[in-house]
Amino acid sequence: MYDTTTVINYVRKALPHFFGSNASLKAEELSDGNINYVFRVKDEATGKSLIVKHAEDTLRVNTSRHIGFERSRIECEVLRMHREYCPGLIPEVYLYDEDEHNILMEDMKGYENLRYELCAHKIFPNLAEDVADFCGKALIGTTDMIIGAEKKKALVKRYTNPKLCEITERHVLTEPYFDDLDDNSVMPENDAFMREKIYGDEELHALVGMLKSIFETKAQALLHGDLHSGSVFVTPEKTCIFDPEFAFYGPVGYDTGNFIANMIFAYANALVTMEDSADKDAYLEWVLSVIEQFCDRFRAKAAAMIEEKSTDRMMRNAYFRDAYMADIFRDQAGFAGTELIRRTVGTSKVKDITSIADPAARAKAEMLCMKAHQIQV
Numbered sequence: 059m060y061d062t063t064t065v066i067n068y069v070r071k072a073l074p075h076f077f078g079s080n081a082s083l084k085a086e087e088l089s090d091g092n093i094n095y096v097f098r099v100k101d102e103a104t105g106k107s108l109i110v111k112h113a114e115d116t117l118r119v120n121t122s123r124h125i126g127f128e129r130s131r132i133e134c135e136v137l138r139m140h141r142e143y144c145p146g147l148i149p150e151v152y153l154y155d156e157d158e159h160n161i162l163m164e165d166m167k168g169y170e171n172l173r174y175e176l177c178a179h180k181i182f183p184n185l186a187e188d189v190a191d192f193c194g195k196a197l198i199g200t201t202d203m204i205i206g207a208e209k210k211k212a213l214v215k216r217y218t219n220p221k222l223c224e225i226t227e228r229h230v231l232t233e234p235y236f237d238d239l240d241d242n243s244v245m246p247e248n249d250a251f252m253r254e255k256i257y258g259d260e261e262l263h264a265l266v267g268m269l270k271s272i273f274e275t276k277a278q279a280l281l282h283g284d285l286h287s288g289s290v291f292v293t294p295e296k297t298c299i300f301d302p303e304f305a306f307y308g309p310v311g312y313d314t315g316n317f318i319a320n321m322i323f324a325y326a327n328a329l330v331t332m333e334d335s336a337d338k339d340a341y342l343e344w345v346l347s348v349i350e351q352f353c354d355r356f357r358a359k360a361a362a363m364i365e366e367k368s369t370d371r372m373m374r375n376a377y378f379r380d381a382y383m384a385d386i387f388r389d390q391a392g393f394a395g396t397e398l399i400r401r402t403v404g405t406s407k408v409k410d411i412t413s414i415a416d417p418a419a420r421a422k423a424e425m426l427c428m429k430a431h432q433i434q435v
């Protein structure tokens with residue numbers, strides 16, 4: 059483990075030319091997640107900086123839980139691979155240190171975390187287009203159709219990520235539906251609803267069981283694996299997608315559905331916390347437009363990718379493309395539902411909901427999220 063002194067010594071040795079030997083360096087710890095240790099190392103004189111992301115064998119917030127080191131190599135390689143498809147949307151990796159389990163990468167300074175910005179009701183005109191670009195190019199680009207079945211099978215092996223997939227299988231796709239651990243929770247006025255409609259609905263359990271099976275077996279594309287609004291940085295013009303340590307070959311709809319669900323958390327927050335006004339109407343409309351535009355642009359970009367780059371003649375006609383996208387959208391709707399439920403009921407809650415100070419307003423937002431999966435469109 060590093061502190062703000064040892065991480066500077068480490069960077070000087072690991073990447074001696076980045077700052078130069080005379081630079082006076084300062085480090086600060088940025089870790090705010092559950093899993094890893096993140097430092098910024100900066101040359102005070104020039105402002106030049108980089109990020110060190112260090113993985114231990116255990117969770118940062120629970121050092122008795124072992125998850126191995128493999129995720130660090132996977133995160134680094136997937137950042138590099140996705141960056142080939144979308145250079146403007148992914149941080150550059152400068153070095154991967156396999157022995158120390160460190161990724162040294164571009165400091166996305168000037169960017170803010172999308173979740174915090176959405177909670178502050180800010181608008182990002184390029185968000186839908188950029189995330190659609192990532193999904194249409196980087197995800198579809200790693201499917202059998204584009205990279206070829208043999209190469210893809212080698213990548214499936216290389217990016218099998220059992221420890222991190224197990225976290226999703228357990229915390230996202232199982233535990234929120236049962237009360238045996240007694241650590242799910244909602245506001246008291248929503249408790250009866252949770253018990254009846256989330257714990258007690260066997261049809262819902264069957265659907266989530268099917269989604270879990272899809273998550274476990276559908277090796278469709280090299281996913282980000284954790285594409286929530288906390289994994290996205292934004293500026294007013296630009297977008298950056300980071301932290302793909304949950305990456306594995308899985309169903310594209312898992313990533314796209316997660317992104318949509320996180321926009322619904324932003325909608326629920328704004329609905330109950332903003333004063334009735336033209337600004338509120340405009341903001342809610344923008345959030346909905348992100349979801350709609352994201353779906354339209356993703357469909358178009360994915361179709362273009364398949365049409366232009368597919369190496370498989372069985373998969374190059376318009377009927378196939380329509381059927382393929384319809385299948386992704388079916389998965390996407392399901393996984394948006396599982397993200398909405400697990401972030402509302404389960405242990406890993408989102409700031410969009412937990413930061414709502416008025417208990418009645420928070421209960422209303424929770425209810426919207428718990429019911430959104432039932433909406434038929």
Ligand SMILES: Nc1ncnc2c1ncn2[C@@H]1O[C@H](COP(=O)(O)OP(=O)(O)OP(=O)(O)O)[C@@H](O)[C@H]1O
Pocket residue numbers: 088089090091092093094095096109111149163164165166167171288300301303
């Ligand atoms: N490339 C970067 N540039 C600037 N800041 C970064 C960068 N990578 C990470 N950070 C900062 O460090 C924080 C933690 O990073 P990250 O989310 O990757 O860690 P994590 O331990 O994997 O978190 P989680 O529990 O959400 O998986 C981010 O919220 C961000 O503030």
Ligand SMILES: [Mg+2]
Pocket residue numbers: 091093301303
């Ligand atoms: Mg992470």
